[in-house]
Amino acid sequence: MQKKSTNELNDLLENMKPDQLDSYLKDNSKYMADEKKAFYYYMKDVLDEKNIKLKDVYSFAGVTESYGSKIITMEKHTKDRDLIIRLCLAGHFNWDETNRALKLYGFSELYAKDPRDACIIVAVNNRIFDMYEIDEMLIKQGLKKLTTEE
Template identity: 30%
Template sequence: MKEPLTDELLQELLDAPDPRAFAERHRIGRRSLPDYLQQLLDEKGLERAEVVRRAGLNDTFGYQIFMGQRGASRNKVLQLAFALGLTLKEADRLLQAAGASGLYCKDRRDAIIIFCLDHGYSLQKTDEELYRFGEDTIC
């Protein structure tokens, strides 16, 4: 299921007499990492095991992230974002769901990651670009 546009939701919220009713109608709350990961798997028709493998994560650790039994560092979330083939907006939502800071274009390392996400680079190619620029790699 596609999410409504943020601008549309914002206007509806501003027009609403009560923010609680708006939040309940749209089931707005903090999005959990496992829930959003499952939503992405469903939307993209991917299997968890394949995504964990593409992300270069240990099977057990990857499973625990997907089940909400373990948290994930910002880099691990980025590994999953590349393995899922996410857009920049989806990757930022995934970072937010994990409680990590979003990508920031004024940060040199983040700018490289943003560029790579936008151009559909693989995780490996992104790490090569980060290394080439003297930045810490994701993996």
Template identity: 30%
Template sequence: MNEKPTYELDKILSSVEPEHFNRYRNEEDTDSQMSVSEFFNRYIGSYGLQLSDVIRQSDIPANYAYGILNGNRTNPSRDRVIALCIACHMNLTDTNRALKTAGLSPLYSKVSRDAAIIIMINKCEYDIGIINEFLYGHNLNILSTSSNKEA
């Protein structure tokens, strides 16, 4: 099974009929074995996002972002995964799933910088520049993507 929080799995299970247990188990097992590139490609496809828009909005150099999305860059930094999540307009749950899929720690509300990012995601602020201004304004390291060297 993947690393979703128990409360999230309990919520999902509350709507699963006994005869659909195998489908649930297969989906959860597949989810836990997915690479970060598979995760993003599935998400981008599911929401009909334009890959070029996601890459541009992430503020990550195009060749690096394409490397993450095509599986050539298997260990992207936490900031770059967060930037891709923001560019995809992911909610907090999906952002943390992406981070875990990439083998990175999820956003944690007891860490000030993470809390600030969580606030912005929860307010549906998906502009990296605005998020970085918010972080900088609170003396926190900005998201390191391409044009900046912080974090």
């Protein structure tokens, strides 16, 4: 079975009329991202583009491989927004990529009016992905660290 790329699907949608939508969805259902998998596929795509391995992301984010993979595949759902931010930092995600990942996971995007988020945005925009360096920036501003004490 030949996989259709997102670009191919985009091309199909470009000039599509509303009455053609039913058949498009039926014909291409196997290519559609289900909500649970959308986050996983997005993370994998961005990491593949950057040539970063998932196991390295887990390690840099400070989680075990088994826990990290359960979070990324959404087998387990975390309420810890910082964990998703740490995974993005470990994957060297830029600001847009981080916001997209947060949104796909169900969290709010990094918000410029939130002092802690602003600090993280500045780190990301300056390509500072080292957790301890970011923690230092946060502590210096009197804000809660990203890493957890184990």
